[in-house]
Amino acid sequence: MSTLTRLPELVINPNILAMEYAVRGPIPQRAAALRGQGRSTIPCNIGNPQALGQPPLAYFRQLLGLVEVPGRIARERRLNALWQAGRLDGVEADDLVNESLLARAEDYLRQLESGMGAYTDSTGPVFVREAIAAFIDRRDGADGRGRPFADPGQIFLTDGASEAARSIIEMLVADPSDGIMIPIPQYPLYSATIRKVGGVQVDYYLDEEAGWSLDRAELEASLAAARAQGVRVKAIVAINPGNPTGAILDQAGVDEIVDFAAENGLLIIADEVYQENVYGARFVSFAQRVGDRPVPLVSLHSISKGFVGECGHRGGYMEIRNPPPVAGGTQNLVQVATKQASVALCSNTVGQCLTWLMVNPPEAGSEAHRRYVAERQQILDDLHAKATMIRAAFDQMAGVECFGRTGAMYLFPRLGRLPDGSSDFDYCMQLLETTGLTTVNGSGFGQRPGSQHLRIAFLPPKPMLEAVLPAWIDFHRSYVGG
Template identity: 40%
Template sequence: MNQNLVNMEYAVRGKVVIEADKLSKEGKPIIYTNIGNPHSVGQSPLTWPRQVMALVDLPSEVGIDNPNCQTLFPQDAIDRARELKAMMGGSGTGAYSHSQGVPGIRSDVATFCEARDGVPCDPDDIFLTNGASAGISHILTTCISGPEDGVMIPIPQYPIYSATLALLGGRQVGYALDEGNRWEANVEELERSLAEAKAKGTTVKAFVLINPGNPTGQVLSRKAVGEIVKFCFKHGLVLLADEVYQENVYCDGKEFTSCKKAAAEEGILGEVEIASFHSTSKGIFGECGRRGGYMELTGFDKEVVGQIYKLASSGLCSGLPGQVMTSLMVKGPPPDGPSYASFKAERDGIFGSLGRRAKMVAKGLNDIEGFECNEAEGAMYVFPKVTMPPNAASAAEKEGVNVDTMYALSLLRETGICVVPAQGFGQEEGRSGFRTTFLPEEETMERAVELFKVHHEGFVKKYS
């Protein structure tokens, strides 16, 4: 077997989740807070996108062209489905598209990016992808050409980066986020990390920024984003801008700034290579199973883009339902249409509830003795630091697991709450904790916070 595959780890669906699934089959109720999978834990899908999706999938004679269609679907859903089907040549979602995605949908994405960033976006720079993950894999595959090649990733990080680098045989070069300063990034740490990697013989090719943060939930300041863009320009690094949570900003006074916009404001747009990613899985849509998303390339040499296009072409194209959902994410119902008010009300309801849960969970965890937790300014997670009792580490060693995993398994078995051990994301030496989402319904999360406290008190008593 490929030993890179054997050595690859992906904590989000690792040992604790396997145990949770086993307990669930045995009849134990499980609260899954291990993964950003909104619909699986009760978030309702938005109505209008699903209506359009249904009409795009249906044969026209029983859908958009059926005389009774207006009795079941609003006119703006019918009109949008007709537009999308025309973009696909009338074939609907059952045929392959262009390898970069349906041209009309790429134009929708380009219009969205222009409105967000205030600078032009060429649809030819857009690749529609099976979620953000496929685009990330394309860029890392393009960058890693040998075992000495490395990529700078934040610590803590989302495990797709460490897992993909392990599979490709590359090196991960961690740069630490400052937990004491709300997980902010700073240039001094970036320079230290890069210099250390070079001293070890690593050829650093790229830099990963996750903003808003996963697992940390921070929203980086405009200053920090600008410094990162300039750092990548200075050192000739490809910037992977993981921006899938850009809609999920809950903290007053915080706002999302894209790397492309920051590059434009710093006067280096087109001079630094930026691959930015967005996804229908996150935001307010939460359509994880659709596997929709896009990648925008700016500042790349045309020959390199051609090689990335070849790689994308080897998979023929991304799934058409995901492409359609991506279009609906970036271009909602018209403001003067019959669906706009209800669509906005559904979105506002989901967003408001997420914001309340973000504050409630962080506060509840901080009220537990031995917990320290930064408030989630964005995304869908908190990443608390947990002070372990003195005998926990030795007990974990006897069990053949790290102390974070032992803690998470104990939490699961005693309360039914499934979290991800912090070690799977990376953290400073001596730190312990876990990542939890706050996606389950508000009442469920309130109960979960109570259970976190009861479990921790019992765990401390057992291992003190």
């Protein structure tokens, strides 16, 4: 029998204790408590599209079902044969799985070799990495000269972009004086991870009134201030399209960061998980603008966002361009990242398969492609329409201004007229209590001192928005007065 009356205290890594992540912070926690009491809430605190009714792409799930269940492809083929022989009464053609999808699923399993339940190569199956490289080249118009081809050997499948960001930041921060520049406001994955690994967060502010654009003087000033304090700045993070701002960088904005990184010997971490969420604007990738310049670049993509929205399945990739040699050894960054990936064995195979589908959709001209394009358009049009509805509601809220183009899945309005002594946190908490709408306070992402914001994900179904937006307008009126 144990003689312990109390459990002994555990000393925990202080960096983990100090880490903060507002997207799942006190406001969403309060929302969960309210739901526990039977209240309904609208979770706009996080970009989790399928939690708010966005349907998965049919083709993706059909193929996943075929590769996951052993014997299913053969069974579907037997059903097709019976149907063609007129021996399946009451079954419609739509109830069956067509041969082209069956062939594609079979092809996936053939290339995977050992099935979905086996570990793959640490960095992901080579045919998936080749498909990713081809996708990047198509997207960027690579010609192998000024726009070099992507190298499958420098692509890593990951359990989502969060894991990729963690992995690269862990590799970069070797010492407590190592710093990483991040935009403010930023997605708190970056601040939290830098905190966790004990590095220095070096802020550069985005220019809100210029549509959250970049300013070269601000980049220079932020770098100089950090260096003056003895910080060894190693990398700069760019989130494009932005989270929480939704801002979309144009070519000049991307070039600004590439030039700045080139001149100051920095590695670029380009978080491009929202590259499909541009609603008519043009997405310019960092890989394309780095071109053949000797700038190290790590770019991230994910199955969680865009029109795919498969957040729970955890998938994505990281591409390293121009891997720098690692100081004091014979390895380069790709080799070290490969070692790092090998310790985790491999990313999950469902996420790998969905990543393959994301970069390798159904063949143009097929019925499956027609349906895929229609679903994609519907999802993106819907997102855009919902963002427009919310922006229109801001026009009826005194002091609320939302700058920049609509990108990603978020709006980040400035709350210009909060009563004295009230913070954006108080506002968001009260908004939740009054309307059930769960948003995140701007201070959770960082913002210019003295300014107040909130972030809302524009994901709820339109009828839900139609119901809650008038309630929000009323709430705002009574909160700010007048």
